[in-house]
Amino acid sequence: MEQLIENKLIKADKTFSEWRKVPFEKKQKLIAKAAEILKNNSEKFGRIITTEMNKPISESIAEVEKCALMMNYYAEADNILRPEKIESEFSYSEVHYVPKGVILGVMPWNFPFWQVLRFAVPAMLAGNTVVLKHASICFGSGNAIEEVFLEAGFPEGVFQNLEVGHKAVKEILEHDAVKGVSLTGSGKAGGEVASIAGLNIKKSLLELGGSDAFIIFDDADLDEAAKAGVKSRLQNCGQTCTAAKRFIIDEKIEDEFLPKFIEEYKTYAVGDPLNKETKLAGMARPDLADELEAQFNRALENGAEIIIPLERISENEFKPGLIRVQEGNPILKEELFGPLGMIMIAKNDNEALQMANDIPFGLSNSVWTKKADRQLFFIENLESGTVNINRMTSSDPRFPFGGSKASGYGTELSLLALKEFVTARTIVGN
Numbered sequence: 001m002e003q004l005i006e007n008k009l010i011k012a013d014k015t016f017s018e019w020r021k022v023p024f025e026k027k028q029k030l031i032a033k034a035a036e037i038l039k040n041n042s043e044k045f046g047r048i049i050t051t052e053m054n055k056p057i058s059e060s061i062a063e064v065e066k067c068a069l070m071m072n073y074y075a076e077a078d079n080i081l082r083p084e085k086i087e088s089e090f091s092y093s094e095v096h097y098v099p100k101g102v103i104l105g106v107m108p109w110n111f112p113f114w115q116v117l118r119f120a121v122p123a124m125l126a127g128n129t130v131v132l133k134h135a136s137i138c139f140g141s142g143n144a145i146e147e148v149f150l151e152a153g154f155p156e157g158v159f160q161n162l163e164v165g166h167k168a169v170k171e172i173l174e175h176d177a178v179k180g181v182s183l184t185g186s187g188k189a190g191g192e193v194a195s196i197a198g199l200n201i202k203k204s205l206l207e208l209g210g211s212d213a214f215i216i217f218d219d220a221d222l223d224e225a226a227k228a229g230v231k232s233r234l235q236n237c238g239q240t241c242t243a244a245k246r247f248i249i250d251e252k253i254e255d256e257f258l259p260k261f262i263e264e265y266k267t268y269a270v271g272d273p274l275n276k277e278t279k280l281a282g283m284a285r286p287d288l289a290d291e292l293e294a295q296f297n298r299a300l301e302n303g304a305e306i307i308i309p310l311e312r313i314s315e316n317e318f319k320p321g322l323i324r325v326q327e328g329n330p331i332l333k334e335e336l337f338g339p340l341g342m343i344m345i346a347k348n349d350n351e352a353l354q355m356a357n358d359i360p361f362g363l364s365n366s367v368w369t370k371k372a373d374r375q376l377f378f379i380e381n382l383e384s385g386t387v388n389i390n391r392m393t394s395s396d397p398r399f400p401f402g403g404s405k406a407s408g409y410g411t412e413l414s415l416l417a418l419k420e421f422v423t424a425r426t427i428v429g430n
Helices: 003-019 024-040 042-053 057-075 114-125 136-152 166-174 187-199 222-238 251-265 286-301 349-357 372-381 415-419
Strands: 092-099 102-106 129-133 159-162 178-184 203-207 212-216 244-250 305-308 321-324 340-346 364-368 386-389 422-429
Touching (some): 003 102, 003 129, 024 136, 042 136, 102 114, 102 166, 129 166, 136 159, 222 244, 222 364, 251 340, 286 321, 349 372
Parallel strands (some): 102 129, 102 178, 212 364
Antiparallel strands (some): 092 422, 305 321
């Protein structure tokens, strides 16, 4: 291990011994200050995001502002980590929530600020220190986040950005100072990191993406569903874990809904990511565009039909594509991470449910219907961490966020996230 990285891990561990003792309310004040810095400089930080991974600047600024909103949520949150008194015959009868120590974050490029802070803020508020291994194209974002925390008054060593490649993750996670890991990324990366953590008996949290269903029925507001569905598919150039990727349409409204959807879809044209009017820009890297194009061709080879062709116009830019896919197409087992959507037609509610669940993933589905009994049917039977009713898929600081099946395990956001990287210690006796 490079000496610089070794020194940072030792520093994080040493800082932890003091940071864990800082009162919860004092940590909250520091988080509120960091949120203020983010909000007041959202355009500056948004420009860093756009420069690194091509996100439209309006979306980058919104990402930074959402981070500030999330941080203020934790800055005002109830302290659920106070010792809990348990009724018993013992004079000592309590549960204490003890932070684990240094936690490694392995984070992706698609939301360079949000993914990092979503993990780091509750982990730090719980008393842990954090080291970040960011995506290689987002080291600028990682450094900027570290500078925000330092400017807000956090002690040095509470949050540190490590400019290392993916090959360094194993050695860092195996280091004695590191007590757990949170990863957002691909299933392959998640499996590898979880294996290392498991072999070293360390806690892991995984958010591994999805292929979420967006289900539309005949009693839905079709105009609203069309606009929300397209935005959910194409925001961030389709490079969003919770993006709607499979549109399952009630056959009774295919002829009415699909034209509305296609019309809205065609309003998204590639533009300059630094222009605030731009809704769609290029993908983050040319190799990612290569992968999406290969997936599109494989889907066609296995029977998919083109509704709107996926047209490549530069090394990393596409005119968004839309395909009709039948059950059994292998593409349904993959995640399409780019501006390509899939249409499926369902005969009834049961078939729509079966289509939605018949994939390896289970992150955040969306159902559009006004009927209460139909809503309840999907709430109870969809296999995903989140079920959205008449709204597009998205995360909210107030609610738990996490997946089922191959979409990972563990909870981010909400008060529950405060307990992800703590040990529930029992104190009992006389």
